[in-house]
Amino acid sequence: MMGIRFSALLVAFLASIPYLLDLATRREYPVPPPEGAVVVTGASTGIGAHAAHSLARAGFLVFAGVRKELDGETLKAEAPTLESQENIVPIILDVTKQEQIDKAVQTVSSTLASLEGRPLVGLVNNAGVGGSNKPVEFQSMDDLRWLFDVNFFGAIATTKAFLAHLRASKGRVINISSLAGLTVAPFMTDYCASKWALEAFSDALRVEMGELGVSVSVVEPAYVTSAIFGKIATRVKETADSVSEKVMEVYGHLVQNPAYTRRCIEKASPPTVTSDAILHALTAKHPQTRYVVANVDGLSAKVIGWMIWMFNDRIKDKLIEISRLRQRKAQ
Template sequence: MELGGDGGEAQGTGGMVLPLLYSAVAAALGGAVLRLLLRQELEPGGVLALRLLLPLLSQPLCSVAMPGYPGLCLFSLACLLAYSRLPVSQLLPVQGKAILITGCDSGFGHALAKYLDKLGFTVFAGVLYLNGPGAEDLKMCASARLTVLQLDVTSSEQIAGTFEHVKAQLKNRGLWGIVNNAGVLECVADAELLPMNIFKHCMEVNFLGAVELTKIFLPLLRQAKGRLVNITSLAGVTPLLGFAAYSASKAALNMFSNVLRYELAIWGVKVAIIQPGSFRTGIFGNSDQWSNQHNKLMQYLSPDVRKDYGESYISSCIDKCAKYNDKSSDDLQIVLDDISLALMAKNPKRLYSPGPAAFFLPFIHHYVPTCIFEYVMISLFGSGPNQPDGVKEKGSHQ
């Protein structure tokens, strides 16, 4: 009797567990397919629907024909087979395609130049410092397909010179892709503390430089019916404390990209935005640069503003660069993968947002109540307990 009772209990437990396991396998297949759809790596249509419908319809057949775990194994195998046979979006061939990348001294640009070179692209890597460590590393490590070029995107002469060089090298082939990556942050501080030259420099490099280079190279891009890929930032769609100059320039580049997407569609040119978040690229600078930034801020501030904010608060703003740099991820591969998809996918997405922060912060900005968003922003990007001296004095009087 005891043995019979144990067996009945085990059978009942199995009867409860098996439906959950069947559901888990089906959910896993659905989640994997949804991820591919969101990344536009699947060809939607009847073939996709049929290949998903068949394994799902096989669930009752498997459970009846082979009761218990053998049926579950058969159903899992059917789902795995269906997944392996999904109609994946075609990636275009790499051979014969040339890409121009700006800002290859470090960060995304430097890593991307190496990555695309390994994939077989012809790469024109623009650098600010032709004899700098980043440029020298590319010359040593890359293949003969990669050419390092002096390219300051704020210099009309260098942009024009680069165009003539690239055009001559391509020999009427057309340019397949432009990756506008060059960018500067300069300093993280309240907008009132930032001198106007920082606002101007961010706009010149992050926006106007990309615009001028794009306009000059568009004839070659149209000839190849290629891709324009602009590297923006989550700061361009989410108001981050201390990033006023940088955010404004990236927001401008976002809108420029969105308008060009429609204007260039008739020419067969596709435009994609890469909107990364929280990656360690060197844009936050180093200790020497932070000290220099502090001195510049103090130099340009009026006596009244310097007094109202105070030395302690201004120093805390500069310290944020080190904090953000330390918290950023140094694994850039997810960004490189998205850029390569924007360049190679038959139907690239309008927007790629690599990194958790690139999704989370814009989401709460658009969809949660303003008071909650403000609390999150002040908690993440505020100065903590440190406040401007003027605010402390008013608080003490109250």
């Protein structure tokens, strides 16, 4: 009995270490004024659209990056209140096109100047795409470069373009990564690599900006109800249906069961978890450097994050193997 009690206390203590260290080393930043403006990329659907509505409802002027005018009209029309609708300004913004980024900066600058110099206090780099769901051996280099253009280089280009504004206001940069930016999974090498790159960029930028009063945070969601996970489910099924016999001989043990993916999506957290994290990262006196949110098949992403922090690579590899075996047996 004493042994069980000691083990439980030890686990509780180890689990509390990240929280205690964060509490001891947290940093204070200037709180942005409520009349400030925020740029949100990838705001047409899903996490980005929900974040745009959430920030607009909180009183921020939101420049919502969309790829088509119709997407912007829909975003405004679906705003929950008239006030939040008025706080949303759609801008055409494909983060892979520098000319659109430059034009967005001009639009934001001129609009804020016409509003008695309201400051730009936040940038939410949310634009992103899912991976190919193929073994790396069969991933197209063109597709891989395009994915990095959106998920990684697009975030850098947009940050560079708005950074002078954010330095002037001592604002916040919030990058939407993924739990895949902390761990890996078979057939997700392209997506995971892009998110790990975004994590490294965020860490380096946080160090560069720290003394300048600009906070940099990363939101790392697991499964959240959004368009990107619907597309992942489709790709998983397509992979399972289309993998050739030759490929199955080599990689069949890694093909994810579509039933497992559907189950994860059915249990996905609502986008409020990401919007709440974004709002905290934007407005808190002590913003976190990382926000691990949502779940995987009902298991809290925070628990998974703790396991990633605790275990060495070989143990994590074995857990992924066990997880894949469990997925293949999922009904």
